[in-house]
Amino acid sequence: MITLRQVVRVASAAAAGLAVAAAAAGTASAATAPDRAREATGYCLDSGGNSSRIKVPAYLWGDCSNSSPNLRWVVEDGQIRNVATGYCLDSGGDSSRARVPAYLWGDCSNSSPNLRWVVEDGQIRNVATGYCLDSGGDDSRIKVPAYLWHDCSNPSSNLRWVVEGGQIKNVS
Numbered sequence: 001m002i003t004l005r006q007v008v009r010v011a012s013a014a015a016a017g018l019a020v021a022a023a024a025a026g027t028a029s030a031a032t033a034p035d036r037a038r039e040a041t042g043y044c045l046d047s048g049g050n051s052s053r054i055k056v057p058a059y060l061w062g063d064c065s066n067s068s069p070n071l072r073w074v075v076e077d078g079q080i081r082n083v084a085t086g087y088c089l090d091s092g093g094d095s096s097r098a099r100v101p102a103y104l105w106g107d108c109s110n111s112s113p114n115l116r117w118v119v120e121d122g123q124i125r126n127v128a129t130g131y132c133l134d135s136g137g138d139d140s141r142i143k144v145p146a147y148l149w150h151d152c153s154n155p156s157s158n159l160r161w162v163v164e165g166g167q168i169k170n171v172s
Helices: 006-037
Strands: 043-046 053-058 060-061 073-076 079-082 087-091 099-101 104-107 117-120 122-126 132-134 144-145 147-149 162-163 168-170
Touching: 073 168, 079 117, 122 162
Parallel strands: none
Antiparallel strands: 043 060, 043 168, 053 104, 060 144, 073 079, 079 087, 087 104, 099 147, 117 122, 122 132, 132 147, 162 168
């Protein structure tokens, strides 16, 4: 016959085991949380400043509180144009690799699909290549190159953006 005291002991042991498992799970979650946080940079799309070249690399800048026009963009008619330089976000047309650099092109009057973008569902997708703007996940430096990633179905926050207040910011 099982006594009440035995039931309480078994229940106490089970509860203690669950507490240890929960603590271990909490530790595991805490250990992996920084990795998930690092996945998105919270950086803003940056023109890098004026240039005499027609094609320049696009960058991401780590301080979105900066009011520089290099961090300000106009998104209209399928183009993403920088306020400071007048350059437009450009895919470069390269779809031969999974990850390619993003560029800025100095002639926004060009109707090339490389300069055309669809901004929807938190993603910025190029019309020519189908690639999406990618933060790269490197948050160790203040300025990092911007990339385009081939798989826009990837749920990574590297591919998630918010366009507000004239800025294009990676969701962190």
